[in-house]
Amino acid sequence: MSNFTPTNTIPTSVLASAPTSGPTFGSASGPGPIATGQPAKKQPRIIAIANQKGGVGKTTTAINLGTGLAAIGRRVLVVDLDPQGNASTGLGIDRRNRTVSSYDVLMGEATVTEAQVATAIPGLSIIPSTVDLTGAELELIDMPRRAYRLRDALAAVAAETDEGFDYVLIDSPPSLNLLTVNALVAAKSVLVPLQCEFFALEGLSMLMSTIERIRKGFNADLEIQGVVLTMYDKRNNLSDQVAEDVRGFLGDKVYKTIIPRNVRVSEAPSHGKPALVYDHKCAGSLAYMQLASEMLRRERLDAAA
Numbered sequence: 001m002s003n004f005t006p007t008n009t010i011p012t013s014v015l016a017s018a019p020t021s022g023p024t025f026g027s028a029s030g031p032g033p034i035a036t037g038q039p040a041k042k043q044p045r046i047i048a049i050a051n052q053k054g055g056v057g058k059t060t061t062a063i064n065l066g067t068g069l070a071a072i073g074r075r076v077l078v079v080d081l082d083p084q085g086n087a088s089t090g091l092g093i094d095r096r097n098r099t100v101s102s103y104d105v106l107m108g109e110a111t112v113t114e115a116q117v118a119t120a121i122p123g124l125s126i127i128p129s130t131v132d133l134t135g136a137e138l139e140l141i142d143m144p145r146r147a148y149r150l151r152d153a154l155a156a157v158a159a160e161t162d163e164g165f166d167y168v169l170i171d172s173p174p175s176l177n178l179l180t181v182n183a184l185v186a187a188k189s190v191l192v193p194l195q196c197e198f199f200a201l202e203g204l205s206m207l208m209s210t211i212e213r214i215r216k217g218f219n220a221d222l223e224i225q226g227v228v229l230t231m232y233d234k235r236n237n238l239s240d241q242v243a244e245d246v247r248g249f250l251g252d253k254v255y256k257t258i259i260p261r262n263v264r265v266s267e268a269p270s271h272g273k274p275a276l277v278y279d280h281k282c283a284g285s286l287a288y289m290q291l292a293s294e295m296l297r298r299e300r301l302d303a304a305a
């Protein structure tokens, strides 16, 4: 744990703000469905893609899993909640076109509908991020419902529109700060990309304890969607060892699909395209398509159980 910087932990003050009762805050699991007298609308599955470790494939997974799900006919919204804006760049959203961003949504200055922009991929939209998000954490500290800002914004759009999304994928930054807390509080589940490298498991226990604290304080129903092993290198014996260790630790939460290290995947963002569009036949693209199918299959099985 010695190598964690202060940004890798959630300040106690943030977690201490978990509301317990009252009309403004609702229960720890947040406000219930809004009573409209209408039949319940299908809610999107909101998935936070999180790991406080940097460079493990969170953004690559948000982009390519999102593209894969859209290719199977699902309507997908990616929320770029990282000030680096890599998901926005990788999905071809020029910085000049990021006039309304995830920062505005968190600040309550724009709705999800106003902030989302279409990508070149049919069925896939994104709420882009800008560097404004760097200051958001400080600004949020004094705001009401600071951990619930994204959850509230997404709930408002779900209540408003009939033609919603099937999936919302939130790309979070490499730290466990208030932005990541907003992602985990808004989400139904967490998808954890884990790089096949020696220190992969280090830090995972910290993420798991954060998830547990989020469950206790804010979002009782938060589930683990799954763990996806990324950047697997078949020439490296260590990759196999890491995959085995992770499966031993997390069991069937780990997807069968493993994302290989693939140069085409790393080239794609500089062209503003998902790997699945840049080179749909490369090993990385095939693996992300397989991941999208596996995720849907598992959800069907869970629903039937």
Ligand code: ATP
Binding pocket: 053, 054, 055, 056, 057, 058, 059, 060, 061, 082, 084, 086, 172, 173, 174, 230, 231, 232, 259, 260, 261, 262, 263, 265, 266, 267, 269, 284
């Ligand atoms: P950060 O923590 O900085 O947000 P991240 O977890 O979002 O990083 P990515 O940006 O997705 O990680 O990936 C880190 C780097 O590794 C990027 O340059 C990306 O292009 C590259 N990369 C990701 N997945 C693969 C892969 N399967 N094969 C080759 N390169 C990859």
Ligand code: MG
Binding pocket: 058, 059, 060, 082, 086, 171, 172, 173
């Ligand atoms: Mg990223």
